[in-house]
Amino acid sequence: MKFRNENINEHGYIYGKWMTAPNTWTITFGNVYCYLLIGEEKAILFDTAYGAGNLRKFVEEITDKPVMVVNSHGHFDHTGGNAWWSEVWAGPGAEEVCKEAFSPEMEAEMKKKTYPDYTVHTVHEGDVFDLGGRELEVIEIPAHHESSIALLDRTNRNLYTGDEMEAGQVLLFVRHKMIPTKEIVAAHLANMKKLKAREAEFDMIYPAHNGPQLYKDYIDDFIALSESILNGTATIMPDTAGFGMGPDMNGSPFAGSVKLERAQYGKASFVYARDF
Numbered sequence: 001m002k003f004r005n006e007n008i009n010e011h012g013y014i015y016g017k018w019m020t021a022p023n024t025w026t027i028t029f030g031n032v033y034c035y036l037l038i039g040e041e042k043a044i045l046f047d048t049a050y051g052a053g054n055l056r057k058f059v060e061e062i063t064d065k066p067v068m069v070v071n072s073h074g075h076f077d078h079t080g081g082n083a084w085w086s087e088v089w090a091g092p093g094a095e096e097v098c099k100e101a102f103s104p105e106m107e108a109e110m111k112k113k114t115y116p117d118y119t120v121h122t123v124h125e126g127d128v129f130d131l132g133g134r135e136l137e138v139i140e141i142p143a144h145h146e147s148s149i150a151l152l153d154r155t156n157r158n159l160y161t162g163d164e165m166e167a168g169q170v171l172l173f174v175r176h177k178m179i180p181t182k183e184i185v186a187a188h189l190a191n192m193k194k195l196k197a198r199e200a201e202f203d204m205i206y207p208a209h210n211g212p213q214l215y216k217d218y219i220d221d222f223i224a225l226s227e228s229i230l231n232g233t234a235t236i237m238p239d240t241a242g243f244g245m246g247p248d249m250n251g252s253p254f255a256g257s258v259k260l261e262r263a264q265y266g267k268a269s270f271v272y273a274r275d276f
């Protein structure tokens with residue numbers, strides 16, 4: 001008997017994949033989640049993780065439809081595999097940062113891929129990707145990063161939110177251009193109110209890190225969390241959630257640059273720079 005684990009690529013890295021709904025695949029690399037959304041005529045790959053191995057080959061073993069890459073935002077743990085494709089689509093501002101690798105090793109890997117100078121097309125609020133029998137609408141939700149978008153799968157009633165919502169902690173100190181924390185929190189609050197106004201259109205929320213689908217009531221908790229920070233009543237936590245480190249995140253790439261703090265309300269949690 002011949003065994004073949006197709007989740008192991010030529011570098012030995014392991015991608016995971018599972019089908020969460022018909023024609024809807026979660027592709028994992030560590031705790032980064034990408035989503036392959038397949039329509040009748042084409043497919044969208046929402047994010048490309050760090051780019052290890054041949055992600056394109058991995059995806060093309062799942063679907064034979066043409067694949068469009070769309071990024072949730074410009075951070076390299078979501079754009080690292082873009083260079084397997086000649087063009088990608090992303091929110092305003094992603095083009096400025098999406099080729100900035102997190103390390104020289106990652107940059108060297110990117111340069112080895114087929115299209116290191118790939119084209120970035122900017123998408124905007126209300127744009128719709130029609131995959132054939134499946135429509136995905138762009139909703140701009142910039143806070144964690146200024147280029148963040150969500151995709152609303154109108155057909156299957158799911159919402160894909162990148163790094164703006166997750167079960168661990170949403171990081172509010174890693175934008176390309178930093179602004180005061182309370183301005184970021186206010187932006188996140190406005191975004192959540194925008195999603196809340198449309199919650200009749202989706203059932204589940206798919207984050208890009210730290211756990212599988214979220215129920216819609218995470219939106220309510222994020223709204224209450226932002227309001228508690230803005231009005232000075234936030235509950236400050238002694239540690240980080242998904243990272244399991246102290247609030248200074250010693251041992252993480254984020255340590256030392258700013259004084260960090262984590263606040264929580266219900267299931268929702270932010271880590272931000274304490275600059276107020």
Ligand SMILES: [Zn+2]
Binds near residue numbers: 073075144145163
């Ligand atoms: Zn991010």
